[in-house]
Amino acid sequence: MDELDPERSEQVFEDFKKAYTANQAIVEANRCLYCSDAPCITACPTGIDIPSFIRKISTRNTEGSARTIFASNILGMSCSRVCPVETLCVGDCVFNEMGVPPIQIGKLQRYATDMAFEKDWTFFEAGADTGKSVGIVGGGPAGLAAAHRLRRFGHAVTIYEKRDILGGLNTFGVAPYKMRADAALSEVEWVMSIGGITVEHGVTIPETYSWDDLLGKHEAIFLAFGLGPDTRLELPGSNLDGIVGAVDFIEDFKLKAMDLSAVKQAVVIGGGNTALDAVRELRGLGVPEVTLAYRGAEDQMGGYAHEWSAGKDEGVISAFNLQPVAYEGQGQVDGLRVVRTDADKKPIPGSAHTLPAQLVVLAVGQSKLGELVSDLDGVETKWGRVVTTESGQTGHPRVFAGGDCTNGGKEVVNGVAEGRDAAIAIHSMISEA
Amino acid sequence: MPDLTINCGGISSPNPFWLASAPPANSGEQVQRAFDHGWGGAVWKTLGQPIQNVSSRFGAIDWQGRSGVGFNNIELITDRSLDVNFREIYETKRKYPKHALIASLMVETREEWKEIIKRAEDAGADGLELNFGCPHGMCERGMGSAVGQEPAVNERITSWAKEFANVPVLVKLTPNVGDIVPHGLAAQRGGADGVSLINTIKSIIGVDIDTFVPKPMVGNRSSNGGYCGAAVRPIALHMVAALARDRQFNIPISGIGGITNWRDATEFMLLGSSSVQVCTEVMLKGYRIVEDMIEGMEGWMRDHDFQTTDQFIGKSIPHYADWGDLDINFETVAKINAETCIGCQVCVVACHDGAHQCIHPAEVGRIPVVDESECVGCNLCQIVCPVEGCITMEEVENGFAPTTWNEHLNEGKPVRPKKGAH
Numbered sequence: 001m002d003e004l005d006p007e008r009s010e011q012v013f014e015d016f017k018k019a020y021t022a023n024q025a026i027v028e029a030n031r032c033l034y035c036s037d038a039p040c041i042t043a044c045p046t047g048i049d050i051p052s053f054i055r056k057i058s059t060r061n062t063e064g065s066a067r068t069i070f071a072s073n074i075l076g077m078s079c080s081r082v083c084p085v086e087t088l089c090v091g092d093c094v095f096n097e098m099g100v101p102p103i104q105i106g107k108l109q110r111y112a113t114d115m116a117f118e119k120d121w122t123f124f125e126a127g128a129d130t131g132k133s134v135g136i137v138g139g140g141p142a143g144l145a146a147a148h149r150l151r152r153f154g155h156a157v158t159i160y161e162k163r164d165i166l167g168g169l170n171t172f173g174v175a176p177y178k179m180r181a182d183a184a185l186s187e188v189e190w191v192m193s194i195g196g197i198t199v200e201h202g203v204t205i206p207e208t209y210s211w212d213d214l215l216g217k218h219e220a221i222f223l224a225f226g227l228g229p230d231t232r233l234e235l236p237g238s239n240l241d242g243i244v245g246a247v248d249f250i251e252d253f254k255l256k257a258m259d260l261s262a263v264k265q266a267v268v269i270g271g272g273n274t275a276l277d278a279v280r281e282l283r284g285l286g287v288p289e290v291t292l293a294y295r296g297a298e299d300q301m302g303g304y305a306h307e308w309s310a311g312k313d314e315g316v317i318s319a320f321n322l323q324p325v326a327y328e329g330q331g332q333v334d335g336l337r338v339v340r341t342d343a344d345k346k347p348i349p350g351s352a353h354t355l356p357a358q359l360v361v362l363a364v365g366q367s368k369l370g371e372l373v374s375d376l377d378g379v380e381t382k383w384g385r386v387v388t389t390e391s392g393q394t395g396h397p398r399v400f401a402g403g404d405c406t407n408g409g410k411e412v413v414n415g416v417a418e419g420r421d422a423a424i425a426i427h428s429m430i431s432e433a
Numbered sequence: 434m435p436d437l438t439i440n441c442g443g444i445s446s447p448n449p450f451w452l453a454s455a456p457p458a459n460s461g462e463q464v465q466r467a468f469d470h471g472w473g474g475a476v477w478k479t480l481g482q483p484i485q486n487v488s489s490r491f492g493a494i495d496w497q498g499r500s501g502v503g504f505n506n507i508e509l510i511t512d513r514s515l516d517v518n519f520r521e522i523y524e525t526k527r528k529y530p531k532h533a534l535i536a537s538l539m540v541e542t543r544e545e546w547k548e549i550i551k552r553a554e555d556a557g558a559d560g561l562e563l564n565f566g567c568p569h570g571m572c573e574r575g576m577g578s579a580v581g582q583e584p585a586v587n588e589r590i591t592s593w594a595k596e597f598a599n600v601p602v603l604v605k606l607t608p609n610v611g612d613i614v615p616h617g618l619a620a621q622r623g624g625a626d627g628v629s630l631i632n633t634i635k636s637i638i639g640v641d642i643d644t645f646v647p648k649p650m651v652g653n654r655s656s657n658g659g660y661c662g663a664a665v666r667p668i669a670l671h672m673v674a675a676l677a678r679d680r681q682f683n684i685p686i687s688g689i690g691g692i693t694n695w696r697d698a699t700e701f702m703l704l705g706s707s708s709v710q711v712c713t714e715v716m717l718k719g720y721r722i723v724e725d726m727i728e729g730m731e732g733w734m735r736d737h738d739f740q741t742t743d744q745f746i747g748k749s750i751p752h753y754a755d756w757g758d759l760d761i762n763f764e765t766v767a768k769i770n771a772e773t774c775i776g777c778q779v780c781v782v783a784c785h786d787g788a789h790q791c792i793h794p795a796e797v798g799r800i801p802v803v804d805e806s807e808c809v810g811c812n813l814c815q816i817v818c819p820v821e822g823c824i825t826m827e828e829v830e831n832g833f834a835p836t837t838w839n840e841h842l843n844e845g846k847p848v849r850p851k852k853g854a855h
Contacts, residue, residue: 030498033819036782037794058498097775098820 004185007257010176013284016310017081017107017178025111029058032103033094040089040105045417046073050089054108066116067123069109074124074148074420075141077117077187078170079413080109081179084273086306088413117190126196127154132430134423135160135214138224139199140168141412142403144191145419146222146426151194153427158218160203165255166192168226169404170412172251175277177284181254211376215398219430222422223386223394223401227409228367233269237327246270246278246363253285263359265289267336269324270363271301276308278361279316291317291355293324293338295345319355323347328354336360369405383408392422393429400426435734436741437727439473441707442627442685443601444560446533448473449702449742450726453689453710454537454562454605456508457720461521465528470720471727474533476629476710477522479510479564480549481539481576486512492638492648494664501717504662505638507649509570510539515549519556526557533708535603539564539576543593550597560600563591563625566607566632569658578632581607584619591623601626603687606672608665609635613672614679627685628676629710631669633659662713666691670704677705678750694722695729702742703749761841762833762849765810765826767792767803773823774800780814780824788813789853805829809853 020028032054040050049068056065069076085091085106093102115121133156136143144166147157165171171184192199203209214221230245232238244252246268252258260266266287268278271294282290292311294301298320301308312318321341328335340351368384378395380387385408386401388394394401402418404410437448451474452458452467459478467475486508494503511518526534536553538561540546553561565587567577580586587604594602604620606613608631620628635657639648647655669690676682688706692698693714701709714722739745769780769792776799784792791807792814803814815824836846 027498033777033779035777035779037778039776039799094775094777 004181005256008181008255009253009258009285010180010255012286013176013180013281015081015177019114020104020107020111022111025057025108026060028104029054029108031095032058035094039092039094040103043088043092044072045088045411045413046076046079046420047417048072048076048089048109050105053112054103054105057108057112062112062115063119063121065112066121069113070116070123072420073413073416074145074191075170075187075412075416076109077113077190078141078174078179078184079416080106080113081183082170082174083411083413084304084306087304117186122190122193124148124152124194126151126194129156130154130431132156132219133158133217134426134430135218135221136224137205137214137221138168138226138403138405139163139166139188140224140226140403140415141170142415142419142422143168143222143224144188145416146224146402146423147197147419148191148194149420149423150426151196153423153431155219155427155430156196156198158198158200160200160205160209160214162202162204162225164201166199172254173247174254174412175250175281176254177280205372206375211373220398220400220426222392222419222426223373223399223405224403224415224419225369225372226404228369230362231365231367233324233362233364235324235326237329237333240327240329240333241331242329242333242358243327243360243362246274246361247366249278249361250274250281253281258285260285260287260359263287265291265355265357266359266361267291267293267319267355267357268361268363269293269336270365271296271303272363272365273303273307275361275363276301276303276311278363280307280311280314282359282361283311283314283316287359289317290315291319291357293319293322293336293355295321295323295341297321297343321345325352327360332358333360334358366409368408388422390421391425392418393425397429435731435739437473437730437734439708439742440685441533441687442560442603442625444474444533444535444603444627444708446473446708447531448727449698449706449708449730450474450723451476451533451535451687451708451710452715453712454479454535454564455712455716457712457715459511460513461525464521464525464534467715467720467723468525468529468532471723472532472720474535474559474708476535476537476562477518477558479537479539479567480515480518480553481510483512483514484509484570487651489649489651492658493662494638501662501713503638503660503664504713504716505633505636505649505658505660507569507651507656507658510564510567515552519552522553522556522558526559533559535560535562537562537564537605538594539567539571541574541576546590546593547597550594554598554600558600560603560626561594561598562603562605562629563594564605564632565590565620566605566630567659568607568609568633568635569656578607578609578635581605581616581632582610584615587616588619588623591620591625595624603627603629605632605689606630607632608668608672608690613675614682617676617679617682621682621684625684627687627707629687629689630676631665631672631690633661634665634668636660661691663691663693663697666697666700670700673701673706674704674750674753677747678753695726695733698726699730699733699745700749702746704753705747705750707742707746757839757842758837760835761838762831762836764829764831764849764852766805766808766829767810767814768825768827769801769803769814770823770825771800773820775820775823776800777819779817779819783813783817791853807853807855 053068139161326337335354370381370384403415454476536558565581571577572579688701689710
């Protein structure tokens with residue numbers, strides 16, 4: 001695994017939500033009502049026993065607390081930082097019903113899991129060798145969660161990863177004010193410390209291996225290859241410099257040094273969570289004027305309200321009900337031509353104008369990679385997503401899938417849950433064979 | 434405006450709130466500041482042969498992140514010279530003539546009692562409190578609770594004090610006894626004008642689980658101390674009430690033990706205390722708490738149309754009965770208010786694991802369902818519910834006439850069928 005670039009730009013960001021001190025964590029933990037059949041557990045895709053881990057913090061049994069978290073979610077450290085807790089566990093805390101501030105579950109989880117990393121507590125050992133092996137395509141959250149669980153069962157695991165680093169979007173896609181790449185990689189290292197996980201980097205399918213190759217090597221394979229490149233908006237001027245996909249842009253400044261000194265104005269096109277990350281990141285990287293251009297109204301945006309609210313606080317300008325029609329500039333983009341749209345998102349004649357921008361970031365979605373599996377017998381896709389049963393099995397009995405390639409792009413915690421559950425299903429399948 | 438003045442065994446004060454004999458009443462400077470904040474009286478830190486204290490001295494119980502719910506100390510009586518103490522008492526009394534200033538005393542021999550009582554009275558003390566309660570250190574020297582635990586010794590020393598004293602004498606009782614009543618009666622026989630209770634409870638407040646040394650740590654040792662603070666209040670309330678309702682006991686009571694605010698103080702007075710004494714909460718929060726105590730009690734008196742404290746002192750005593758005299762046919766069941774329930778289901782698990790398995794999760798939604806045919810009306814759900822007023826215990830008509838267990842035994846009156854005894 002390569003060392004991270006010491007000059008990478010993401011380092012200018014500090015945590016948006018500060019870590020708790022021990023004192024703060026204990027005060028907050030003591031507020032928890034310790035509900036039975038708690039709604040926060042149901043709201044967590046990985047079903048962490050939240051009241052139990054919080055109670056353990058309150059008694060200073062932090063090691064036990066971390067054990068409870070990792071037992072359900074091996075990426076509990078990154079999830080504590082990147083989960084949209086406002087819409088998951090914290091959003092369902094019963095204190096909301098009472099008009100009392102909900103328990104800050106994410107920050108408490110971070111407290112316990114950070115301490116586990118600091119103290120180097122590892123709770124799990126690999127199971128006795130079963131002589132069976134599983135191949136995992138993609139070393140992001142779903143792949144890592146599956147790999148770890150499979151190792152606990154004693155199966156050999158090989159991760160096939162296209163990039164030279166593991167962690168997937170956790171490493172190169174998460175907003176750095178939530179988690180920086182070095183934290184993501186330290187988590188990868190912690191997960192890998194269970195031992196027995198082989199990683200092959202630089203692997204693409206079908207160039208490096210065919211599906212038959214993988215099915216020949218392993219009792220089962222788990223597909224966790226995520227999503228494809230950013231969707232482009234093909235408009236006049238698309239070939240100008242300074243027009244970038246959001247995922248590429250984020251990866252670039254997270255892993256490398258990025259010089260934005262020439263950018264006084266930037267426009268991000270989109271209304272989803274990637275767009276909301278991008279505008280906040282551009283502000284944090286020092287771009288003076290950052291505009292979010294979205295074709296619908298403010299309340300139609302797909303991104304989380306709490307993220308947009310933070311973006312507004314950070315000075316992001318909004319431009320709603322707009323449709324881009326062309327990129328303007330000579331060699332280098334210097335503006336985005338837009339028209340206003342009506343309530344049905346239809347263009348309004350005579351409303352064309354230009355938003356000046358030396359950088360245009362496209363956050364209008366990522367392509368789906370379903371066609372990758374078109375020659376894999378029995379595996380079906382729908383809208384480019386791999387179709388699975390609840391336990392992650394595809395139409396091919398030895399092929400399982402999870403994470404963004406099946407759910408179309410959800411949260412890290414969904415990928416972890418799907419990877420873990422698929423591992424359990426794989427274990428059950430290959431143990432019977 | 435309600436009148437908060439009280440008279441406890443001949444000692445009057447502008448309100449019932451006295452500092453107990455303890456660190457907050459250690460010096461004239463402190464007591465005068467307390468009076469400026471509004472305290473009605475103070476029982477001076479116990480005077481006797483000045484001692485040498487140890488370091489450290491205090492320990493506390495933490496409960497859910499809150500320190501000091503229970504508290505203990507291994508501090509002894511005054512460590513300042515008697516000359517200094519009496520001079521400060523004199524100065525304080527001169528500046529604050531209307532406040533109650535009581536000298537707490539602890540010496541051994543009859544001659545010593547005679548001497549120290551004279552000096553206290555010469556300094557201007559409005560009353561004396563005989564410290565027969567301290568359960569640590571002093572009792573090892575034959576004083577404090579060593580006196581309070583022996584009714585005959587208690588009576589004898591009390592009678593000495595009464596022989597020498599011209600001002601009222603209160604006897605401070607120790608709770609480290611099986612039954613408080615014989616000890617209150619002993620003080621009464623000795624001629625006491627009133628009793629103060631409770632002193633602290635013999636205790637070990639905790640153990641440092643890393644060093645194995647009990648707390649508070651004095652190097653690598655500790656000793657049993659005196660337990661106090663909010664957590665002891667129920668014990669104190671019971672002992673106050675046990676004396677207040679005893680037919681032979683008829684002298685005033687100054688109530689002490691875990692009083693933190695006006696509500697606690699009101700409870701002590703309803704169970705028969707004429708004045709109340711506070712230490713731990715002042716140690717934790719400062720003299721300033723008395724402002725709320727005064728305002729709160731005045732507001733409560735207005736709400737209940739009481740003009741004077743006499744109108745409510747002891748008012749709860751008729752409601753305190755033996756178990757055998759409770760109405761065994763009185764029946765309540767829990768009702769959950771669906772409007773205010775937040776769905777935490779803490780009542781469900783409490784009832785299932787700790788009571789009679791009669792509160793169940795709803796089939797739809799999170800508002801639990803009470804099976805009234807099984808509910809014994811124990812209150813546990815109401816106690817654990819985080820929403821004030823959400824769970825209420827409602828009386829149900831069961832058709833059985835009120836009957837006590839004693840009446841059932843003696844007169845054969847019918848008793849309702851048991852619930853939850855499957």
